[in-house]
Amino acid sequence: KSASPATISAAKVQISRSKVSKNELRRIFSLAKPESWRLTGAILLLFVSSSISMAVPFALGKVIDLIYTTDTATMNSNINMVCGILLAIFTIGGICNFGRVYLMNMASQRITRNLREKVFRSIMIQETAFFDHNKTGELVNRLSTDTSVVSACVTTNISDGLRSLIMIGTGVSMMVYLSPILALVSLCVVPPVMIIAVFYGRYIRRMTTKTQDALADATQVAEERIGNIRTVKTFNKEEAEIKKYQEKMATVLDLASRQSLAMGLFYGMTGFSGNAIALIVLYTGGVMVSDNSLTVGSLASFLLYAAYIGVSISGISSFYTELNKGLGASTRLWELMDRQPVIPYSGGLIPPRDASGEIEFKSVSFSYPNRPEHLVLDDMNLYLKPGTVTAIVGSSGSGKTTLSYLLLGLHRPKTGAISLDSFRIEDLNVSWLRGAIGTVSQEPVLFSGTIRDNVLYGAPDGVQVGDDQVFEALKEANAFKFVTSDLPHGLDTFVGERGIMLSGGQKQRIAIARALIKNPQILLLDEATSALDAESEHLVHEALEKIMKGRTVLTIAHRLSTIKNADQIAVLDQGKVAEIGTYDTLMASELGVFRNLIKHQAFQQT
Numbered sequence: 001k002s003a004s005p006a007t008i009s010a011a012k013v014q015i016s017r018s019k020v021s022k023n024e025l026r027r028i029f030s031l032a033k034p035e036s037w038r039l040t041g042a043i044l045l046l047f048v049s050s051s052i053s054m055a056v057p058f059a060l061g062k063v064i065d066l067i068y069t070t071d072t073a074t075m076n077s078n079i080n081m082v083c084g085i086l087l088a089i090f091t092i093g094g095i096c097n098f099g100r101v102y103l104m105n106m107a108s109q110r111i112t113r114n115l116r117e118k119v120f121r122s123i124m125i126q127e128t129a130f131f132d133h134n135k136t137g138e139l140v141n142r143l144s145t146d147t148s149v150v151s152a153c154v155t156t157n158i159s160d161g162l163r164s165l166i167m168i169g170t171g172v173s174m175m176v177y178l179s180p181i182l183a184l185v186s187l188c189v190v191p192p193v194m195i196i197a198v199f200y201g202r203y204i205r206r207m208t209t210k211t212q213d214a215l216a217d218a219t220q221v222a223e224e225r226i227g228n229i230r231t232v233k234t235f236n237k238e239e240a241e242i243k244k245y246q247e248k249m250a251t252v253l254d255l256a257s258r259q260s261l262a263m264g265l266f267y268g269m270t271g272f273s274g275n276a277i278a279l280i281v282l283y284t285g286g287v288m289v290s291d292n293s294l295t296v297g298s299l300a301s302f303l304l305y306a307a308y309i310g311v312s313i314s315g316i317s318s319f320y321t322e323l324n325k326g327l328g329a330s331t332r333l334w335e336l337m338d339r340q341p342v343i344p345y346s347g348g349l350i351p352p353r354d355a356s357g358e359i360e361f362k363s364v365s366f367s368y369p370n371r372p373e374h375l376v377l378d379d380m381n382l383y384l385k386p387g388t389v390t391a392i393v394g395s396s397g398s399g400k401t402t403l404s405y406l407l408l409g410l411h412r413p414k415t416g417a418i419s420l421d422s423f424r425i426e427d428l429n430v431s432w433l434r435g436a437i438g439t440v441s442q443e444p445v446l447f448s449g450t451i452r453d454n455v456l457y458g459a460p461d462g463v464q465v466g467d468d469q470v471f472e473a474l475k476e477a478n479a480f481k482f483v484t485s486d487l488p489h490g491l492d493t494f495v496g497e498r499g500i501m502l503s504g505g506q507k508q509r510i511a512i513a514r515a516l517i518k519n520p521q522i523l524l525l526d527e528a529t530s531a532l533d534a535e536s537e538h539l540v541h542e543a544l545e546k547i548m549k550g551r552t553v554l555t556i557a558h559r560l561s562t563i564k565n566a567d568q569i570a571v572l573d574q575g576k577v578a579e580i581g582t583y584d585t586l587m588a589s590e591l592g593v594f595r596n597l598i599k600h601q602a603f604q605q606t
């Protein structure tokens, strides 16, 4: 690619790997706000269930001391009582755990949903150029993975972290209560483990970002290839694509294996530390029991507390890891969600009347943001009188399609202005502008759904359109007959993903009906160059001729008859309108740009 890195980074959403600020923390936790009652409930239940868990070692120690000290009869009744009480408490604990897990997960799922809705919206409203820079796979990854990582971070992760904290807090207190000396001896292992956990957490955060990026890269390849499987197969590229995907996955695996190594080391070490505490307690405690300064029951309780704390410390460190993952993912989400589209999505002028269709391009210059040095249009001028047909001709790559994008406000001119009914189109509300223009593109894309869904896709939101209007549009588009008599379920026939179940000509005519359903004053046609069969060709052509009547039409013409019938022909060359006039005047002109084009470019003769 020849684009300079500076321009790409300007438009691309940057992934920053800087340190986390307080604001970022505040922002990620603000996501949990709407779920506050669920989360509060879950946390209350968490307190209850954790307290119960933490009472177990103490109770067990008491049972052991009972067994050791009393006579058989008292011992039996004591054991019965203690076990009865414990059973009741465990039951309550079980119920609390159920409630906690349910509420937490519900909160997490709901936060994920809200986030996904917002992120999807942020993606949808970006201007077209944004998508030249941001890969589909990357965006889809943010939508599906990052959102759930972030919501888990502020719900289940917080809950697990809190539980570990509670367990450590009570565990330490109980240990100190049971034997201050033993507590002091065993807890000296904790600080070094904590320090290592902090470094480990940072490392994991960095690695996660990298892994996610690599994964997005792989997803991108998979998505594009699966979506265009016919092209892959036509060129016998299955094995090549499999290999390419394997290479991408190798990068992911490489990163993941480094992460696994770190994880293994960390968990091995924390596990060892936990056991080391137990060993120290066993040794020191054994000595204390032998000189009667500690009961066997207390030692047993103490050991269990130590084990609980060992588990909780690894719980805290995985909490820290998840928090870091969540923060990494959230940074990427904020950048996307905060991005204001360069072309505003809402607002702008809504003229009181329908457009009359007077269009003017005044000294318009344009280059695509990723190739700023290449001026596609250079000081171009063109005037379209309402109700007339203007044919745009020019060699391939001369900027014809680009011209239509600019008229639709999908991109903005660098300099100069385009006006519709004497309003600058960048001042106009984009929905209004695009609502006034019916578009049939060169290779129309249909969406999966029925014929009716696809035709109605052209209708403005919230406007009720009946089947009779759909049929009307289909008739105008020469599609009525095939829809009603050739398709198995008429309007209710599913067209498959991207309309794959229809022929090229059928798809084109459905697309024409889709453009007509809103009865636009302006038509923007990119004539099909793809070789349709003669029959479809004729039907498409006839439909286009019909719908041009009475509208302002800008047609990118590939067909001699369209050119001959047009009110004016504009010849695009070197980013400018090199010649303009009717077919006869242009054929007779001195300059001969048009004549040359006609001679060298194969216009369809029909």
Ligand code: ADP
Binding pocket: 132, 368, 370, 371, 376, 394, 395, 396, 397, 398, 399, 400, 401, 402, 403
């Ligand atoms: P035409 O429709 O006349 O064949 P286009 O308007 O599609 O030509 O393209 C005009 C020029 O703009 C070409 O040189 C093409 O390479 C370039 N171009 C088109 N789309 C993009 C894009 N998204 N990013 C960068 N350059 C583009």
Ligand code: MG
Binding pocket: 400, 401, 402, 442
């Ligand atoms: Mg084109």
